[in-house]
Amino acid sequence: MSHSVDIAGLANLLQEAAVKEILPRFRNLEAGDVRVKSEAIDLVTEGDEAAERLIKARIEDVAPGALFVGEESVAADPALLDKLADADLAVVVDPIDGTFNFAAGVPLFGVMASVVAKGETVAGIIYDPLGNDWVIAEKGSGAWMCRANGSQERLSVTAGVPLEAMVGGASTGFYKQEARREVMANMAKVRIATSYRCAAHEYRMLAGGHIHFLMYQKLMPWDHLAGTLISQEAGAYAARFDGSPYLPSHLNGGLLLATDKESWETLRREVFTV
Structure with a gap:
């Protein structure tokens, strides 16, 4: 390097x-x-x-x-x-x-x-x-x-699974109330969606093959740069909600990570729709 x-x-x-x-x-x-x-x-x-x-x-x-x-x-x-x-x-x-x-x-x-x-x-x-x-x-x-x-x-991410079997982390606290209501209802489609209030360990879990996805909205660089790179190097697919790559200059636009691109697209379409 x-x-x-x-x-x-x-x-x-x-x-x-x-x-x-x-x-x-x-x-x-x-x-x-x-x-x-x-x-x-x-x-x-x-x-x-x-x-x-x-x-x-x-x-x-x-x-x-x-x-x-x-x-x-x-x-x-x-x-x-x-x-x-x-x-x-x-x-x-x-x-x-x-x-x-x-x-x-x-x-x-x-x-x-x-x-x-x-x-x-x-x-x-x-x-x-x-x-x-x-x-x-x-x-x-x-x-x-x-x-x-x-x-x-x-480290390597785990294999993709069907939507109803997915376990992951989702930080919904920065959605406006109406959007949060919709997204949290959609999260019933996956097996488990939770938040550990600690991105550090959530990223370690994804990169270590223990969970299938992560979703964040507020993109402060100290919270997400290290974990996104680590997850990608472990094989995860990561992008902002509009599909663009997440960069150090980004502070918003949402961030979704999944075990693979197909899982990412399913989650974006079925769960994190707003």
Whole structure:
């Protein structure tokens, strides 16, 4: 790869942030350590902010000259997001994905990073602090589960199944009420549609062959760049609702991922119609 980012170093940096700043705070947050951002289900904790500070302070070591785009950095300076599409090299970080779960003491959260070069996602990492393992992909090189003991296992999506047998994740919270009513009624056509409130683990489940589809509406880059690349490298078909590829510059337009193109088209036609 020509993007000159030390992927192993970046993976280790995510782990270090988790060990030093995230895990000590898990189930150990005090009242003042959790704050509401846009609404009651949109939270930020001291863990998010401290982890992002650590990663940002060290990013030059693993990605010299890269633009750093972190979820909390953008919350403080929204103009930072506009620089992503044109950057020669950028590292996009979600310090804690699944903050709602983390703050509630639910052991389902992750640390994500992606590398963007000239408007294209070229690498993605999803680290699970509790499992102490990474799912990693570089464009064109497959998706891999990397464990702390050094072992690696190539990931692959599962085979497609009929609509009524599909199990997947769907985040419907950003639909307007009428559209949400229609989509949630349509979701009765699949076997199970759920939301773990944690894209990091949802993408790991799809890439690992455990579920058949994922649907999201709000496309913040720290939530979806790493997971989409990892899923595609594991064989998934991913596109926005209009069929166009999902790019780092996109913030809306919906995103649907499935085990294959035929499943994607069935889900788009039968379930996610609005």
